[in-house]
Amino acid sequence: MEANVSQDERDEVDDIVAQWTRERPDLDAAAIGVFGRITRLNAAQRAVLRQVHERHGLTLASFDVLANLRRSGAPHRKTAGELAESSLLTSGGITFRLDKMEADGLIRRTRSKEDRRVVYAELTELGLGKIDAVFADHLATEQAMLGLLDAHEQAMLASLLRRLSASVASFQAEPLVESD
Incomplete structure (x- = not known):
């Protein structure tokens, strides 16, 4: 103990x-x-x-993709490969998720004007509105879960976890990827 x-x-x-x-x-x-x-x-x-x-009608994986696109800034678009690199999904998982999200009207796929082989996933107006609404709720919930810790304790915990993450990463041969 x-x-x-x-x-x-x-x-x-x-x-x-x-x-x-x-x-x-x-x-x-x-x-x-x-x-x-x-x-x-x-x-x-x-x-x-x-x-x-x-x-809000989303899964954790859909939220992750929408949040990834939203925080990238205007025009809120990335390739499937870029999304896979900065998300919790594999490239195969991204393709499946994008198909579903496109069918739901949250994203659209567009081809690059410079290189027609490149396909972007881009937030639609519906997708932008959805992620802005859910993210506010998401953040409020996370803040409430941290409610027993004051600002100093939260900063200290974040710092310690950052150091621990670096230590654990030194043991990893490849990044761990989880799909939902």
Whole structure:
């Protein structure tokens, strides 16, 4: 158990660490305290945001594509390859997702005027309105989930997670990609 954690603050991860420490006292199970919580937080956060996105008629993957296009700035367009590089989907997953989003009127595909082989996915007015509405709800929900942390604690946590991400990335041979 971590130092200075009251009985009221203990969680299931503390119990798991204590069990491993009891069963394998020769090993340091402290890393479970970090990675166990990150795993649980990710699952919980995704479940909450899935509900937010579903209220707006989107999946997590569709939200990711719309957000990716929106934050790219006008004219809010990228190729499927560019979307795959900066999203949570594989290139095959992007193609499937774009087909669905095009059918729903959220994006349109346009060919490059300079190179007709290049096809862009571009936000439609409907898609732009949808991502602006859902993103406001998404961000408000994330802020509410961080509500127990003050601004200093949030900045400290972000800094620590950035450092941890760099450390974990040094162990990865290839980026992990998840499709929804």
